Amino acid sequence: MFGRIDHIGLAVADLESAIELHTQAYGMPLVHRETIAEQGVEAVLLDVGESHVELLRPLADDTPVGKFLATRGPGLHHVAYGVADVDAALEAARGAGLRLIDETPRAGIRGTRVAFLHPKTAGGVLTELVEAH
Amino acid sequence: MFGRIDHIGLAVADLESAIELHTQAYGMPLVHRETIAEQGVEAVLLDVGESHVELLRPLADDTPVGKFLATRGPGLHHVAYGVADVDAALEAARGAGLRLIDETPRAGIRGTRVAFLHPKTAGGVLTELVEAH
Ligand SMILES: [Co+2]
Numbered sequence: 001m002f003g004r005i006d007h008i009g010l011a012v013a014d015l016e017s018a019i020e021l022h023t024q025a026y027g028m029p030l031v032h033r034e035t036i037a038e039q040g041v042e043a044v045l046l047d048v049g050e051s052h053v054e055l056l057r058p059l060a061d062d063t064p065v066g067k068f069l070a071t072r073g074p075g076l077h078h079v080a081y082g083v084a085d086v087d088a089a090l091e092a093a094r095g096a097g098l099r100l101i102d103e104t105p106r107a108g109i110r111g112t113r114v115a116f117l118h119p120k121t122a123g124g125v126l127t128e129l130v131e132a133h
Numbered sequence: 134m135f136g137r138i139d140h141i142g143l144a145v146a147d148l149e150s151a152i153e154l155h156t157q158a159y160g161m162p163l164v165h166r167e168t169i170a171e172q173g174v175e176a177v178l179l180d181v182g183e184s185h186v187e188l189l190r191p192l193a194d195d196t197p198v199g200k201f202l203a204t205r206g207p208g209l210h211h212v213a214y215g216v217a218d219v220d221a222a223l224e225a226a227r228g229a230g231l232r233l234i235d236e237t238p239r240a241g242i243r244g245t246r247v248a249f250l251h252p253k254t255a256g257g258v259l260t261e262l263v264e265a266h
């Protein structure tokens with residue numbers, strides 16, 4: 001069902017430092033930058049193999065990523081798996097008894113369709129399903 | 134420098150449930166199982182694209198993963214990037230001013246050579262470098 005790791009999402013307090021770390025020290029090309037107002041983040045994608053690192057800077061303290069930063073500090077926030085068909089994957093997850101955050105897919109970064117599974121039944125991991133276009 | 138995401142490492146309290154989630158609901162084949170006494174974990178690898186999910190069950194409460202579980206609960210523990218030459222990658226990380234956990238590479242899971250970067254200078258992310266054989 002899950003074809004690859006599409007990306008890992010990192011919560012960052014200082015976006016420019018995080019970009020410098022990933023581009024300079026880690027050698028990952030920065031390939032996309034987008035402000036996603038409805039999710040309350042400025043997001044940056046870097047390429048690594050068939051996957052990406054997604055840097056997430058909260059636009060305000062009272063956003064999900066802002067609250068995560070306040071309690072846990074910067075670091076690993078979620079993992080996203082690539083799927084061929086996000087509607088089918090979400091239906092399969094529902095059928096497997098997994099708790100969903102998104103009942104139906106919604107727009108994700110860079111024109112993708114995404115849906116999140118709740119950490120509660122996903123091993124404590126905030127898990128995103130991504131259908132790339 | 135970093136060629137791909139080699140794996141994400143997940144701290145798990147109940148290894149059999151985590152295996153069931155990843156194999157049954159997520160459709161990832163289980164490809165390796167190993168007890169690494171010196172790291173205090175029982176580890177399982179599952180395939181996903183060019184990457185793996187690494188499940189880590191602590192062998193005791195006073196191990197690093199045991200302590201992580203006690204404070205944070207199950208979930209994302211570390212990310213590992215694949216490198217062609219772990220000695221060279223570690224030297225480059227040192228040269229970039231990054232704080233190292235391992236001054237020299239050591240044996241990792243399934244015959245790999247690995248080294249960990251300290252979260253402090255890695256964006257709050259426990260970061261592993263992996264040279265596959
Ligand atoms: Co994401």
Ligand SMILES: [Co+2]
Nearest residue numbers: 142187213261
């Ligand atoms: Co690992």
